[in-house]
Amino acid sequence: MKDSHYEKSYQLAHEAYAEIGVDTEIVMENLQKVPLSLHCWQGDDVGGFESPDAELSGGGIQVTGNYPGKAGTIQELRGDIEKVFSLIPGKHRLNLHASYGEFGGSKIDRDKVEPSHFSGWAEWAKEQGVGLDFNATFYSHPLAEAGFTLSSKNKGIRDFWIEHAKRSRKIAAYLGKELGSPAIHNTWIPDGFKDYPVDRIGYRNILKNSLDEIFSEKHPENFMKDAVETKLFGIGSEAYVVGSHEFYMFYAALNNVMVCLDLGHFHPTELIADKISSVMLFSDELLLHVSRPMHWDSDHVVVLNDDIRFLGEELVRCGKLDKIHIGLDFFDATLNRVGAWVTGTRAALKGLMIAMLQPIDKLVEYEEAGNYYGRMGLSEQLKSMPFGAVWDMYCMRNGVVQENRVVPEVFTYEKNFLQKRN
Ligand code: RNT
Ligand code: ZN
Numbered sequence: 001m002k003d004s005h006y007e008k009s010y011q012l013a014h015e016a017y018a019e020i021g022v023d024t025e026i027v028m029e030n031l032q033k034v035p036l037s038l039h040c041w042q043g044d045d046v047g048g049f050e051s052p053d054a055e056l057s058g059g060g061i062q063v064t065g066n067y068p069g070k071a072g073t074i075q076e077l078r079g080d081i082e083k084v085f086s087l088i089p090g091k092h093r094l095n096l097h098a099s100y101g102e103f104g105g106s107k108i109d110r111d112k113v114e115p116s117h118f119s120g121w122a123e124w125a126k127e128q129g130v131g132l133d134f135n136a137t138f139y140s141h142p143l144a145e146a147g148f149t150l151s152s153k154n155k156g157i158r159d160f161w162i163e164h165a166k167r168s169r170k171i172a173a174y175l176g177k178e179l180g181s182p183a184i185h186n187t188w189i190p191d192g193f194k195d196y197p198v199d200r201i202g203y204r205n206i207l208k209n210s211l212d213e214i215f216s217e218k219h220p221e222n223f224m225k226d227a228v229e230t231k232l233f234g235i236g237s238e239a240y241v242v243g244s245h246e247f248y249m250f251y252a253a254l255n256n257v258m259v260c261l262d263l264g265h266f267h268p269t270e271l272i273a274d275k276i277s278s279v280m281l282f283s284d285e286l287l288l289h290v291s292r293p294m295h296w297d298s299d300h301v302v303v304l305n306d307d308i309r310f311l312g313e314e315l316v317r318c319g320k321l322d323k324i325h326i327g328l329d330f331f332d333a334t335l336n337r338v339g340a341w342v343t344g345t346r347a348a349l350k351g352l353m354i355a356m357l358q359p360i361d362k363l364v365e366y367e368e369a370g371n372y373y374g375r376m377g378l379s380e381q382l383k384s385m386p387f388g389a390v391w392d393m394y395c396m397r398n399g400v401v402q403e404n405r406v407v408p409e410v411f412t413y414e415k416n417f418l419q420k421r422n
Helices: 003-019 024-032 074-086 115-128 155-179 200-215 245-255 276-282 306-317 337-356 360-368 372-383 387-397 403-416
Strands: 036-039 093-097 131-135 183-187 224-229 258-262 286-290 324-328
Touching: 003 024, 003 387, 024 337, 024 387, 036 074, 036 337, 074 115, 074 337, 093 115, 115 131, 115 155, 131 155, 155 183, 155 200, 155 224, 183 324, 200 245, 224 245, 224 286, 245 258, 258 276, 276 286, 276 306, 286 306, 306 337, 324 337, 337 387, 337 403, 360 372, 387 403
Parallel strands: 036 093, 036 324, 093 131, 131 183, 183 224, 224 258, 258 286, 286 324
Antiparallel strands: none
């Protein structure tokens, strides 16, 4: 399609939305202000670069598939991320895990990681003009194999992970300082039991104490902020997860840290969209891990499904988009990883744009008047409005390909780069 056709489609869409009281120009301006934090681990199946052949192991998360082309070095990963950034409208961030440091071929254990191992990332992020976020890595390690890290009853193991967490928070503070934008440090641990535990309270008490110890080290808020990620169950922790939703909700509320809600960490029919308003009435900020659970915490690539639409709607409607940090957390090794990143990230942005293109005042008016047909009927009408024309225009104005060019771009990159990897 010619550029002039995109212009025409956009003009028609602009008029159609104006008729229902929505200004598409303002929507584009608002979406431009929303950064997403892209997860570095999509590019290499959560492997990290602690050793040349590092791969995800243990810890209640799993990646299936062996599609060729995964990033085998940090340079390849950065190249892939640069490609991804070039195909996504807006300015975004990158979310790193401690296992992605530049360790120069030597074995640096998790209790020895330092800011210097991430100075290369800081330099790269400066060149890219993106902020960074950070995570301690509590899986794929011999001392995580027994299933317990910060809540371990073994003091040696526990202290090892406490040290790792403290160092990771320091690295986050370093990155935030270097880049002039606070890094969110997220703590997720895999601790739990496959079968019914006896001492439920014991492990949770230990976790509470470990977190107290970790967070007793303070860092300036403009360098780093903390989040703790809740979970209902994982592979091998079906019966009991120490860091459950209730545990972290209370912990976060009482200790001035953020809670992190991952779409895949709840019962299959629970919606994150319904949790945001409750959290935001009692907490200043919130971290999200946007993913696509399928029957379980499967971390499928995000697509524009109802969950994402509901999430976008709630993010826009609650009016606190600037206080909610949107991270992505999906990985699927059965398909082109760069494509997964691009399509998943674009889907999350589309969810937000669709929500912004709604006449919220009118919907609230129907709701308050008890006119529930009006609320439902208008919501349904919105679904067939020309959102795609606004999205394509948004991409064009950001110097990024329109929707129909995404797949060919990914194929070309695959042919020129990914297929040349072994
Ligand atoms: C696991 C959590 C966690 C991880 C990443 C890699 O269930 O969702 O956020 O996916 O830290
Ligand atoms: Zn997550």
